[in-house]
Amino acid sequence: MSERRQLALMLAPYLVGLTALVLVPALVTFGLALTEYDLVRSPVFVGLDNFRELVRDDVFRRAVSNSLVFAAIAVPLRLGAALGLALLLHRRIPGVGGYRSATVLPTVVPDIAYGLLWLWLLNPLYGPINTLLGWGGAANFTWIGYPLPQWLTHSNDARAAIVILSLFTIGEGFVVLLVTRQGLPAELYDLAALEDVTAWSLFRRITLPLMAPVLLLLLARDTIFSLQATLVPALVVTEGGPPLYSTTYVPLFVYRNAFEYLRYGYASAATLLMLILTAAIVLVQLALLRRYRLGNG
Amino acid sequence: MSVSVVSVEKRFGDVVALAGVTLEAREGELLVVVGPSGCGKSTLLRCVAGLETVDAGTVRIRGRDVTGIRPAARNVSMVFQSYALFPHLTVGANVGFGLVVRETPKEEVRRRVAAAVELIGIGHLVDRRPYQLSGGERQRVALARALVREPDAYLLDEPLSNLDAGTRVEMRTELRRLHREVGATMIHVTHDQVEALTLADRVAVMHAGAVRQVGTPDEVYGRPADRTVAAFLGTPRMNFLTVGDARPFCAVPDGAEAGVRPEHVRLDGEVPARVDLVEVAGGDAYVHLSGGLVARVAADVRPVEGEDVGLGIRREDVHLFDLETGRRVEP
Numbered sequence: 126m127s128e129r130r131q132l133a134l135m136l137a138p139y140l141v142g143l144t145a146l147v148l149v150p151a152l153v154t155f156g157l158a159l160t161e162y163d164l165v166r167s168p169v170f171v172g173l174d175n176f177r178e179l180v181r182d183d184v185f186r187r188a189v190s191n192s193l194v195f196a197a198i199a200v201p202l203r204l205g206a207a208l209g210l211a212l213l214l215h216r217r218i219p220g221v222g223g224y225r226s227a228t229v230l231p232t233v234v235p236d237i238a239y240g241l242l243w244l245w246l247l248n249p250l251y252g253p254i255n256t257l258l259g260w261g262g263a264a265n266f267t268w269i270g271y272p273l274p275q276w277l278t279h280s281n282d283a284r285a286a287i288v289i290l291s292l293f294t295i296g297e298g299f300v301v302l303l304v305t306r307q308g309l310p311a312e313l314y315d316l317a318a319l320e321d322v323t324a325w326s327l328f329r330r331i332t333l334p335l336m337a338p339v340l341l342l343l344l345a346r347d348t349i350f351s352l353q354a355t356l357v358p359a360l361v362v363t364e365g366g367p368p369l370y371s372t373t374y375v376p377l378f379v380y381r382n383a384f385e386y387l388r389y390g391y392a393s394a395a396t397l398l399m400l401i402l403t404a405a406i407v408l409v410q411l412a413l414l415r416r417y418r419l420g421n422g
Numbered sequence: 423m424s425v426s427v428v429s430v431e432k433r434f435g436d437v438v439a440l441a442g443v444t445l446e447a448r449e450g451e452l453l454v455v456v457g458p459s460g461c462g463k464s465t466l467l468r469c470v471a472g473l474e475t476v477d478a479g480t481v482r483i484r485g486r487d488v489t490g491i492r493p494a495a496r497n498v499s500m501v502f503q504s505y506a507l508f509p510h511l512t513v514g515a516n517v518g519f520g521l522v523v524r525e526t527p528k529e530e531v532r533r534r535v536a537a538a539v540e541l542i543g544i545g546h547l548v549d550r551r552p553y554q555l556s557g558g559e560r561q562r563v564a565l566a567r568a569l570v571r572e573p574d575a576y577l578l579d580e581p582l583s584n585l586d587a588g589t590r591v592e593m594r595t596e597l598r599r600l601h602r603e604v605g606a607t608m609i610h611v612t613h614d615q616v617e618a619l620t621l622a623d624r625v626a627v628m629h630a631g632a633v634r635q636v637g638t639p640d641e642v643y644g645r646p647a648d649r650t651v652a653a654f655l656g657t658p659r660m661n662f663l664t665v666g667d668a669r670p671f672c673a674v675p676d677g678a679e680a681g682v683r684p685e686h687v688r689l690d691g692e693v694p695a696r697v698d699l700v701e702v703a704g705g706d707a708y709v710h711l712s713g714g715l716v717a718r719v720a721a722d723v724r725p726v727e728g729e730d731v732g733l734g735i736r737r738e739d740v741h742l743f744d745l746e747t748g749r750r751v752e753p
């Protein structure tokens with residue numbers, strides 16, 4: 126059997142799965158986006174009506190802007206946290222295995238369980254976060270005199286809560302960056318030690334440039350992730366509010382239209398627009414990545 | 423005296439890497455430390471550089487005790503086997519790296535980088551990136567980077583080991599020329615005995631974390647201090663004969679064994695032997711004889727396999743080693 130054939134055979138199971146689970150549903154979504162469909166009656170072709178309505182829909186526009194603001198804040202913070210922890214925990218020090226596991230652990234908790242846990246953590250009456258923040262202060266105030274955050278009832282606090290809870294699910298990026306850092310040649314750091322390089326200079330001149338290609342790939346990957354991953358927390362913790370829509374992100378908008386309002390065609394159109402937007406953002410990032418790409422030396 | 427280590431010990435867990443090493447590289451000398459893999463030679467170099475702390479003993483550079491001092495304050499340059507070039511920097515930036523991080527004025531960096539790349543002959547490569555260079559060119563860049571700092575000593579850790587055979591020979595000559603021009607103290611670590619013998623002013627032979635002999639290439643090859651040094655240097659390796667085996671050639675005192683280099687086993691003598699196998703290595707032939715002796719002769723006068731020959735060994739070509747201690751015994 127030729128090598129080409131062997132490779133094709135090995136690839137086949139993945140291709141079958143990709144076709145059945147991604148490509149076909151994507152094509153169906155594309156078709157449904159051009160229809161009015163309530164999951165009960167047969168779809169009715171409406172042309173581009175769904176897209177025209179979406180462009181005028183205030184809730185959709187807020188959902189898009191919420192999603193973009195969330196990604197713009199959460200992605201750099203998530204990457205920064207993953208990078209910082211990877212640089213902190215790449216050395217072989219006693220107990221480092223435990224710290225690494227602790228970093229990865231929140232990422233493997235199922236989304237719903239993670240959301241319910243945060244619902245308890247953020248509870249304004251008996252949640253540990255506000256209990257801690259209120260320590261030593263007057264009722265409903267922190268000890269430095271600021272009012273306690275109203276995570277579940279105030280719009281900006283709720284948005285912050287969604288960002289904060291996303292900062293602990295950085296296990297995948299952390300693992301990739303940890304391995305990347307461990308893969309950097311030790312001699313480069315020996316050389317730096319002989320050349321009197323300060324810690325900051327070492328990071329800026331050596332570590333960061335050498336890790337940049339991987340960081341930029343993670344940037345693209347985390348952007349895609351962040352634009353999708355808000356569904357469960359927004360659904361379980363903040364319920365898209367408060368008040369009305371302040372944490373309604375595109376995934377929640379799609380979910381509600383599809384399964385609560387039974388507007389499957391409309392939800393499909395929103396999905397497609399989000400896909401196009403995501404692809405555009407990632408393409409810009411990849412163009413940047415290409416500029417920074419290093420040789421294989 | 424330029425670089426010296428005195429009774430330096432280093433352990434990694436239960437493994438003793440350096441067992442009380444004392445060694446000195448004199449001012450302006452090219453000292454080559456040679457030994458098999460794992461003998462502690464790279465650890466020794468890293469202890470001199472300060473990249474490893476020593477468990478006991480002292481390290482001195484130009485008379486100054488640097489044992490507890492951080493690497494950057496020792497003013498040494500190091501060249502690594504893997505070149506250790508920064509892939510994101512150009513050749514010029516790599517060479518000037520040490521000057522730039524020490525905040526040397528830009529004009530001076532430019533001038534000194536230009537001088538260093540000129541000396542090494544890589545002036546035409548300054549704008550390239552490491553991945554665009556061959557192995558030999560990369561190692562030249564690493565050498566230029568070591569030179570540009572004008573350190574008190576150069577530490578070279580197997581700098582030629584990643585190069586192909588041809589480039590290695592070329593770079594060996596280059597290193598020798600460079601040492602003559604710069605006149606600095608260099609400690610060069612290698613596992614390659616040919617490299618050690620051709621390059622060095624003096625050779626230090628290491629084995630199992632200890633220095634077994636220090637001397638000129640002629641001394642360590644011609645008068646090995648012990649059996650280990652004798653066996654390590656020379657291709658093929660020295661023949662060792664028991665009292666009984668050596669009897670037809672010369673008298674060996676009890677409690678000693680005889681060592682004879684293959685090039686000193688003559689095939690025009692009287693002791694009968696049969697040729698088992700002949701290996702031709704270019705101009706030389708290694709003749710494996712019945713009884714286990716190996717002779718090295720010019721390839722154009724080699725015998726054929728199965729041929730009967732007469733062996734001869736001159737008394738003055740025989741080295742004697744104590745059977746118990748392995749130390750050289752003078753006849």
